[in-house]
Amino acid sequence: MRRRLPWALLGGLVLLQISYPLSGGDTRAAVTVATVMLGYATSVSHALLTRGPRATVLLVAVTTGGGFAVEALGVATGFPFGEYTYSGDLGPRLAGVPVVVPLAWTWMAWPAWLGAVRVTRSRPAQVVLAAVGLAAWDLFLDPQMVAEGYWTWVDPHPALPGVPGVPVGNYLGWLAVALVMAALIRTTGTRPGPDDAPMYALYLWTYVASIVAHAVFLDLPGVASALWGALGMGLLAAPLAWSLREESGPRSPAAPRRAGEPW
Template sequence: MTRKLPWYGLGLLILAQICYPLTDDGARTAVTVTTVVLGYVLSVGHAALTRGPRVAAVLVVVTTGGGLFVEAAGVASGAPFGEYAYSGALGPKIAGVPWVIPLAWTWMAWPAWLAAVRLVRPTALRVGVAGVGLAAWDLFLDPQMVAEGYWTWSNPSPSLPGVPDVPLGNYAGWLVVAILMMTVFSGLAGPAALVIGPDAPMYALYLWTYFSSILAHAAFLGLSASAGWGALGMGLVALPLAVTLILHRVRT
C-alpha cells in the first residue's frame, strides 16, 4: 500500500493539471496553487518513503529554503533572475515572495535529481544533468505564469524569439541556481542510490510534465514558442530518460 501512495499522488496531480487549461481565469489561480502543493507533497513524500526522513529533510532545506532565499534576493536586488515583481494573485508573501513559489522548486528538483541518477553515474555529471533538468522546466514555467499575470519583469529584453516577456538572463540565473542547489543537495544527502522500481512515479512525473507542457502550451494556452523552446531544453533530460526506461522495459 505504501508503495502505491506516490502513484495515487501523481494521479491527483495529473487531474489538477488537466483542469488548468479547462478553467477560466478566476479558477486558474486556485488550480495553480493546488497543483504546486500536490507536487510538493508528492516529491517530499516520495523522498521520505524511498530514501528516508533525513534525505527528505535535506531536500526541503536545500530546495524549499534555498528557493525562498534566491527568490527573495531576486525580488530585492534583481539578481540572479533580473528585476521582477510578483503580483498579489498567488496569495500571502514571505519577503516579497508568494509562499507557494519555494514549494515549486522542490516539486521539480526531486524528479530532476532522480532522472539524473538514472542517466549518469559520476557525481559531477549527475549534478550537471539534474541542474539542467530543473532549470529547463522554466522554459515552460515562466512564459505560462507571466501570461497569467503572476509576475512580471521590468526589462525583459533580450529574450528568446517568440517569448518577449521573459529575459534571457532569467534562464541563466535558473541554471546557476539549479546547479548550486544540486551540488549542495548531493553533498548533504550522501551517495545516490538507483532504485528503478520505487522511483518510477518520479520518472513518470518528470516525463508527464515534459509532454503535457508541450501539449498545453501549443494547443491550449496559445504559447507555441515556449512549447518549442521547452521541448528543446527539457528534452535534453526527458528524452534520454524516456529512452532508457523503454530499453529497460524491453530487456526485462
C-alpha cells in the same frame, strides 16, 4: 504505502493539470496554487518513503528553503534572475514572494535529480544534468505564468526568439541556482531505487503535457515556448525515456541484469 501513495498523488496532480486550461480567472489561480502544493507533496512524500527523513530534510532545506531565499533575494535586488515583481494572485506573500513559489523548486528538483542519477553514473554529470533538467522546466513555466500576470519583469530584454516577456538572464539565473541545489542534493548519496518510477513518470508527464499545453491549449504568442521547452527539458527527458525503454525491453540470456543494476 511506499508504492501507492506517490502514484495516488501523481494521479491527482495529473487531473489538476488537465483542469488548468479549462479554468480561468480566480479559479485558474487557485488551480495553480493547488497544483504546486500537490506537486510538492508528491515529491516530498516520495523522498520520505524511499530515502528516509535525513535525505528529505536536506531536500527541503536546499530546495524549499533555498528556493525561498533566492526568490526573496531576486525580488529585493534583481539578482540572479533580473528585476521582477509578483502579483497577489498566488496567495499570501512573505518578503514579496508568494509562499507557494518555493515549493515549486522542490517539486521539480527531486524528479530531475532522480532522473539524472538514473541515466549517468558520473557524479559531475549527474549534477549538471539534474540542474539542466530543473532549470529547463522554466522554459515552460515562466512564459505561462507571465502570460497569466502572476509575475512581471521590469525589463524583459533580451528575450528568447518568440518568447516575449521573459529575459534570457532569468533562465541563466535558474541554471546557476539549480547547479548549486543539485550539488547539495548529491551529498545525500542518492542512487536509483526500485520505487522511483513515480518520479520518472512525474518528470516525463511534465515534459509531454507542457509541450502539448503550450502548443495547443494555452493562449500564448505562438508555439515558440513549446519548442524551447521541448529542447531544454528534452536533454534529460529523452535519455530518461530511453533508459526506461531499454529496461522494459527483452534482455538477452547471455547478458543478464547484474544485481542492483538500475538500467
